[in-house]
Amino acid sequence: MATEILLPKLGLTMQEGTIEEWVATPGATIRPGDVLLRVGTDKVDVDVEAEAEGVFQPVVDAGVTLEPGTLIGWLLGDGEQIPGASGPEPRRFVSPNARRVASTLGVDVAAVRGTGPNGRVVSEDVEEFAAAERPAGPPVDVNRAGPLVRRYAKEHGVDLADVTGTGPGGRVRRADVEQVAAAPGTVLPLTGMRGTIAERMHASLREMAQLTHGYEVGMDAVVDLRERLKAEWAGTDLPVPSLNDFVVRAAALALTEHPLLNATIRDGAVHLLPDVHMGLAVAVPDGLLVPVIRDAATRSLTGLTAVTRELAGAARNGTLKLHQLEGATFVVTSLGSYGVDMFTPIVYPGNVAILGVGRLRDGVRWEGETPRRTRVLTLSLSFDHRGVDGAPAAEYLRSVDRLLQQPLRLLAN
Amino acid sequence: MTTVIGEQVEVEVLRDLHERMVRIRLFETEAGRLMEAGRLPGFLHLYVGQEAVAAGVMSTLADTDQITSTHRGHGHAVAKGANLREMYAELFGKVTGYCHGHGGSMHINDLSIGMLGANGIVGAGIPIAVGAAFASAYRDDGGVAVAFFGDGASNIGTFHEAANLAAVLRLPVVLVCENNGYAEFTAQANHMLLADVADRAAAYGMPGEVVDGMDVVAVHLAAKRAVTRAREGGGPTLVEAKTYRYYDHQGVKGLRIQYRTQEEIDAWKARDPIDAAEARMIERGDSSRAELDAVWQRVREEIAEAIAFAEASSDPDPNTDLLRDVYTGTNA
């Protein structure tokens, strides 16, 4: 029996995925668990495994970007035909002008949805596609360089604006790009994870009205409790929570009190999300990953600590699965170990807030006229003013602060 | 029918008429020879046999008088004084030809001598001659226009429209019908019920005159009357010259369709206009045989030289000549 292969929806916020590669060979017999394809999302590339067996037959080309749930292939029984495929594939109509514009903008028309008569792709479709794909950068001067030269420049991280064209009418030739590419100075192209980060971060700032509250919280109680746990749990396999784990736990609990910050804004409305899935920003050698602790608000501190350690390890080893990277409803990011106190984290696309954790440092508390040494850190809460005003954001921070002052509450389930 | 040989013209006029006819005869026989030999592109409608009509009419016209001709137009051009080199060159399709290779046999023209062009469309030249006459009347320059056409063309609308228009506007035009008895391959009896095309003049209120088209002097005198009448403001005249073409409609032997008897052809050839003129000139003592032979020889040499010039000339260049002269100025 023919089994459909659909593009998997990898987490709540996935809106589209790109088929980076068909791993399986068309016509090959596949067993459950065999890797069929590699899907790229805005976060990571993931191998997708077969859930059934059959003869593999893709129906879309590698490189296309599609919505989750789109039919991308079949696992067929012996001698079975693709259901409904009675004739040749319907022809895809692309207007000449759309082809021309796609060529000059470097857009693959196969990825563009046609809105003209009979689904014809018209130039506006290509332009809109290109605008959505590449929000950043000045408009491309389509006359300045041909598509091949443009692609070459992109591959070599050369900005055409920096290139002096020596061709007719100042057109940029490949040799011009080569000259700039060979010039001294290291070029780090915005591709792969770097490109994704660049795109996502810029998209976030473009879409949202972001601002950041800095809030100093007292950490004496947490530090004291942590010292006690270290002493008492030594020799057991109980994981002693880190300072960050305490903050994550407090942040998650506080979200249950302030659901406005555990939300997503789309279609002109703030949608409060029922569960708290806490993303943890983890620096990795070539960038940043955000593994997700699912249902973080319902986990004990120790449970949360164990998951955190597992995720951070997997992130650094590059063994994170896609499901571990999808669906964060709120993110905590820490730069404390780098000596940063206050910063302005950028809200992840699809979230309304992100909490930055600063360096644990000495503070002063005045008891009457007597200064007392105390332990503090600064929380930096960036939030989307479209959905959240300054006061509720501050209320949330106060809740986090309160929880951190009462760490036994955090220890409890 | 008016038939007069030699009596009423000066010796110089007769010699002039004779030479015009000889030029036409030799031009056409050589052109026919070249065509039959496959040395000319396209096809020709030859004038041999009808020389007296062209020579007789043209001898009454000045260069400032205009004629429009027909598909069988070489004789008119030669008699009007066209340059034989440029004529042959055009028959060869050479760039030195009258039309630079754009026209060929049916579009030879020379505005400097009043030759407003042969024409590939039967009857089409008649209203054009009326227009030339209109221009002369408009400018009051004393010019006359002559339209040549055949018996076949007298059945086409333009003949009737143009004759009527010329008559109504009283224009200085002479309509010369060369009745050679056939509209292509159709005998006159089968294409009209009148014996004389000249009778059609009455329908338009103009004089019509029939003249022996094998008698060059008769044609000359009839044409002179009509031209004078036109020039003096008397309006158009229809002159019908009864004549005969020795060759086929097209080429020399043409398609070898049997539509004329050998007896008929021989009978007309026995009245050959050049022979008749020469006999009268000798009889009157105007010219000796030797003098007449000298005319033939001189014209033969001129024609041989003209053919040599034409053959040695360059073809037009498709790169520069194909698209020139479609418009005066540019079409953009």
Added chain:
Amino acid sequence: MTATLSTETRELTYVKAFNEGLAQVMRSDEDVFLAGEDVAGYGGVFHMFDGLLGEFGSRRVVDTPISEAALVGMGVGAAARGLRPVVDLMFMDFLAVCLDQVVNQAAKMKYMFGGAVSVPLTITTASGAGLGAAAQHSQSLEAWLAHVPGLKVCMPATAYDAKGLIVAAVRDDNPVVVMLNKVLLGARDVVPAEIYEVPLGAARVVRQGEDVTIVALGRMVTEAVRAAEELAGAGVRAEVIDLRTVQPLDMTTVLDSVRRTNRVLVVHEAVTFGGIGAEIAAQVQDEAFDYLDAPVLRIGAPFAPVPFSPVLERAYVPDAARIVAGCRRLLERG
């Protein structure tokens, strides 16, 4: 030469503007004369020639018999002899009875004669449907004429052009057919008082737009502008081009526009099949294929003679509504 030199402008009807232009060019050049059926005593059946006999006399304004072939042929002969004849065919349909003189004589004479002659002949005629004149008095035959090398063909759409184009046509050294439109005869426009020419072969951008190009001929220019106004209400910016002449055909203006709008519609009164629209469509795909977002759309009359019944005639002749619908089809997006 151009309106900018004008010292006096006022509104004139299309037919009066034409009449004024012809009178002025006759005044300026003694070689210009007018001939045709009922052009002198009657002043033309559409009053195109009113007053000319009185001013110029019967030498220069000549009534002729109903003999179109002889009339045009006389024009050819007089033109070849250096005059600048204006001959009137009254109804364009009558072109068919003198086509040889237009096509085989006037148009080809210069080329056939090796350039030895020019034929500065102007043929005026009234074209177009809309007056209940039926199949033999309503045609628009510009495509016939534009197909013949050697001819020029203009189709004034405004009073301004009716004057400027007749002056340019008479002064042109080639045979030019000026197709007046019967329905437009009373249309008013601002017209300079002094003599001027509208150059042959220069289309006019009547209205600028970015979304779709409407190329219109003759009376359809008015309908195209109406359509553009209606489309503007729906946020569609249509560019309207009045071709003014179909030979020469100003494709530069059309192509410039198409390369900006990427969509083009051609509208004419003549039947669509084999019309100027087909030529424009072919040239657009030749020269600007890669700029098209939609096939070139042609709007013209259906393949039938012009009908008599007002109901049928209205259905036959294209109008603004059909142009609007055509533009919407070109711009359709799901």
